[in-house]
Amino acid sequence: MGGSTMTSCFLLLPLLLLVMFGEARQAFSEIEEKNKQIELNDHIEATFKPKPIIKMVTKMANDHNSHDTHSSSSHMDHINPLLRVFFTINDLKQGKKLPIYFPKRDPSKSPPLLPKEQADPIPFSLKKLPQILSYFSYPSNSPQAQAVKETLEQCELKPIKGETKFCATSMESMVNFVRTAFGPKTHYEVLTTSHLTKSNVHLQNYTFIEAPKEIAAPRLVACHTMPYAYAVYYCHYQEGDNNVLKIQLEGENGDRVEALAICHMDTSQWSPSHPSFQVLKIQPGTIPVCHFFPADDFVWIPVPTSNSKLY
Ligand SMILES: *[C@@H]1O[C@H](CO)[C@@H](O)[C@H](O)[C@H]1NC(C)=O
Numbered sequence: 001m002g003g004s005t006m007t008s009c010f011l012l013l014p015l016l017l018l019v020m021f022g023e024a025r026q027a028f029s030e031i032e033e034k035n036k037q038i039e040l041n042d043h044i045e046a047t048f049k050p051k052p053i054i055k056m057v058t059k060m061a062n063d064h065n066s067h068d069t070h071s072s073s074s075h076m077d078h079i080n081p082l083l084r085v086f087f088t089i090n091d092l093k094q095g096k097k098l099p100i101y102f103p104k105r106d107p108s109k110s111p112p113l114l115p116k117e118q119a120d121p122i123p124f125s126l127k128k129l130p131q132i133l134s135y136f137s138y139p140s141n142s143p144q145a146q147a148v149k150e151t152l153e154q155c156e157l158k159p160i161k162g163e164t165k166f167c168a169t170s171m172e173s174m175v176n177f178v179r180t181a182f183g184p185k186t187h188y189e190v191l192t193t194s195h196l197t198k199s200n201v202h203l204q205n206y207t208f209i210e211a212p213k214e215i216a217a218p219r220l221v222a223c224h225t226m227p228y229a230y231a232v233y234y235c236h237y238q239e240g241d242n243n244v245l246k247i248q249l250e251g252e253n254g255d256r257v258e259a260l261a262i263c264h265m266d267t268s269q270w271s272p273s274h275p276s277f278q279v280l281k282i283q284p285g286t287i288p289v290c291h292f293f294p295a296d297d298f299v300w301i302p303v304p305t306s307n308s309k310l311y
Contacts, residue, residue, distance in 0.1 A: 079279055081203045086276040089263055089288045092245070096208040100249070102257065103294045104195065104202060110296070113231040119169040122230075126152045136229045147227040154226065154234060161269065165236035167226065174223055177235050178300045181221050191215070191244070191299045193292065196256035206249040206257065215244040217301040222262070225296045233298070241265035244299060245290070260299055263290035 084101040091098060123131050129149060130140075138144040155167035164181065168174035182188055220242060223235040242262055249257040267274075268285030276289045293299060 080275075083275050083279050084203055085291045085294075086279045087261075087290050087292075088280055088282065089290060092208075092212045092247075092263075092290070094208055094211045097205050098208075099203060100206045100259075100292060101203045102193070102195070102259075102292070103296075104200065105294075105296060110225075111228065111230045114170050116170040116172040119173070119230065122169075124152070124155075124167070124169055126156055132229075138229075144229070148229065151226045151228050151232060155232075159236070160238075162239035163236055164238075165234065168223065168233045168235050169230070174233055174235060174298070178221050181237050181300075182219060182302045187303045187305055188300050189303050191246075191260050191301060192297065193260045193295045194258045195295055196258060197254065199251075199253060199255050201251065201253055201255060204251045204253060204255070206251050206255075208247055209250045210248045212245045212247040212261075215246060215301065217242075217244045219302055220244060220262075221300040222293070223298040223300070225294075243288075244301065247292075260293045260297075261290050262293070262299070263288045 081101055082103075084099050087098055122135065126149070129152065132148060132152075133140055133145050136144070136148075138148065151167075159165045166173075166177045168177060178188055179186075219237065221235055221237045223233040226232040226234050242264055245261045245263065247259045247261055249255075249259050251257070265288045266285070267276075267289050270277075270284045270289075272284055274284070276291065277284060280289065282289075
């Protein structure tokens, strides 16, 4: 991957450097060392906790395979705080106030992103689950083993109609997928949610301090972090109308967030038990459903060459 294809990749640069200059040690010893530095609870918290967006993604994909507990519509008023990421296009205005959950994972406690040559030899399939668990010394009844199994299941689920998906185990494989999605000659950039202030508050009311800005994106690839022993991203794109938005938020405690969000204009194919419908109290195919991205997700969009200063 040529560095010259990157436009506003300030965020990506440290990751690329990590990839390119990563020591050529065995993947296993590196992961093990990193995992040793992290207290087990922190590690499970940072690495293996189910991510609501992923639940949402896979809920769309395959209803009966998703065994989350917060989709029962008989418990409308017990909304899991982690699901406070959804809103509707009716909320898209300056001055709007909403409770939003932003997971703020400490990057030093996140699992390492592996260079492709380290990641590729490690088995990554449900069939190889026993080997993977023994590779990482995870007892088969541990929360880590459960998370690894669930992530592999999500990664091997059939895509829904119109969806193309791929689980990337390295930055190179993620970039390759993006190039396949956009075509090899297309320039692209990566967008994320940025926390402009530091605090430990995860759920609070935020105000839209400006009118949300739509980002022109004829296509997009969203990559969500998955709970795993090392960094794994569930990347996918869908046909259909999706709007990418940048929204300036201010929390009640003064936190500032430059939040990335997406609005899905057509939800008619989604499962009626999709958690967003529970949170928003709406039906599939009615009004467009939007959600915020956590800061460790990536959204890739093509950049028109004429706008690209680097070329
Ligand atoms: C947000 O504000 C509403 C009232 O405006 C309040 O009832 C609610 O508890 C607040 N939520 C959070 C998460 O602070």
